[in-house]
Amino acid sequence: MRAVRLTAWGREPALSEVERPVPRDAEVLVRVEAAGLCHSDIHVIDGPEGALPYRPPFTLGHEVSGHVAALGPDADGPAVGERVVVYGPWGCGSCARCVAGQDNYCDRRRGLNWHGVGLGRDGGMAEYVLVPAGRHLVPIGDLPAHQAAPLSDAGLTSYHAVNGVRHALRDGTTAAVIGVGGLGHLAVQILRATTTSRVVAVDIREEALTLAQRSGAHAGTLMRTDTARALRARTGGVGVDAVLDFVGNTATLELAADVLRPGGEVAVVGSGGGQLTVRKPGFLPPGFRLSLPFWGTRPELAEVIALARSGALHVETEQFPLSAAPEAFDRLRQGRVAGRAVLLPA
Known part of the structure; x- marks a missing residue:
């Protein structure tokens, strides 16, 4: 599959061919329909080695929507085919805050070498993304993918x-x-x-x-x-x-x-x-x-999606194919994106 990857510190991300992930244990494979771009991505790309705990290479993209493509044998949550948005700030998964859906304030965050999907772990600027557990997925119903993806960070934060x-x-x-x-x-x-x-x-x-x-x-x-x-x-x-x-x-x-x-x-x-x-x-x-608020909680993401489905929220977006990721990043750097830039892998 195609993926936009940060291969090393100090290098611009590149569109690469990588193996499609296979879900194991409680993992869920999501077919990406849209992935938002964020200034946080620019901070990651421009970061000097050692400034962040991440270890390249990894696929970028922490605002992700799509549909469930496959389930690991122990996975629960949304069924195959269900349209979802990915809750992005993955924590350790076992501390009291993570269990309560507050991965954004994970008690073990300082010891992790990632901050979430696309932030040290493979993200959604790809055709597929592997999610560690179904608890990180929030159903979106018929909400358009280019609207749902930015809501997982821009809306949730x-x-x-x-x-x-x-x-x-x-x-x-x-x-x-x-x-x-x-x-x-x-x-x-x-x-x-x-x-x-x-x-x-x-x-x-x-x-x-x-x-x-x-x-x-x-x-x-x-x-x-x-x-x-x-x-x-x-x-x-x-x-x-x-x-x-x-x-x-x-x-x-x-x-x-x-x-x-x-x-x-x-x-x-x-x-x-x-x-x-x-x-x-x-x-x-x-x-x-x-x-100093950081991202948001999983219950709050469900509330954001509900607001959007009610018509109360509308994301202004500029849409690009996955192959145009370099152009989208360039426009974002120059402040020439109205609202949110969104990549569409299909």
């Missing part, structure tokens, strides 16, 4: 981040979404679908603010030197109740601190390498709370 701050978003509150790309445009939709908060979007690109508007944002503003003042003005001067930062560089973290009202929440999702100094006393608003 956004949903998990919103879950962490939802208690602060009652009637009359304001939430700010910084960075309206593959994750941010879904965060806007999730906020609109699951809270009564007013949603304001911030980005450096006009086209991203247009995407935010299509996604349901009440307002949007370009990131400039006066953005904090403008956002505060929109809240009557009190500041926003929660900030979801999908960029995570120093400028966006400082903006988050500048616009947050006392007792507010900041969830940093983006891995932009920024730093925010925490000290007391200091410039941060009193009662400030910071979270």
Whole structure:
């Protein structure tokens, strides 16, 4: 079968011919219908040797949807032919958190040489992907594959981040979404679908603010030197109740601190390498709370799929054949993907 593989650190991924996996024990073989691309893939590809615990070669792709093609003799879960999305953050499988469907916070994560499907383990940028157990599969029914695949990370990570701050978003509150790309445009939709908060979007690109508007944002503003003042003005001067930062560089973290009202929440999702100094006393608003959400839980993925099937979520996608993976990666690097890039192996 064909697969997009990272063969060594410092090399661009290559489309290769590899043996089709055969499921053993509790494993499940999934015929891939769609695989999303993510900036996390770029971080992996560009990572120097030793920066990550992964051991090349392995197939990329951690946003995966398809249908069950074959089952190992001890496998349970979805039946052959059932359409599924793959829950991506595979943990050790046996700690209390993994058993509860919280592999994203696996107690043994520090000792693993993978973070999940396509992240140290063979992923879904291929014609087939081998999944360790049926518990990692969530049925999607008739949801289109190019919609389902990005929901397993872009949708799930956004949903998990919103879950962490939802208690602060009652009637009359304001939430700010910084960075309206593959994750941010879904965060806007999730906020609109699951809270009564007013949603304001911030980005450096006009086209991203247009995407935010299509996604349901009440307002949007370009990131400039006066953005904090403008956002505060929109809240009557009190500041926003929660900030979801999908960029995570120093400028966006400082903006988050500048616009947050006392007792507010900041969830940093983006891995932009920024730093925010925490000290007391200091410039941060009193009662400030910071979270670093990572991916999401398996039950949350089922909730995300249900939202999408209800019509509340729609992923903006650009679709490419598997053979065009290099072009898709190049467009993603240059910031020229509207929403989420998705590879279609068929």
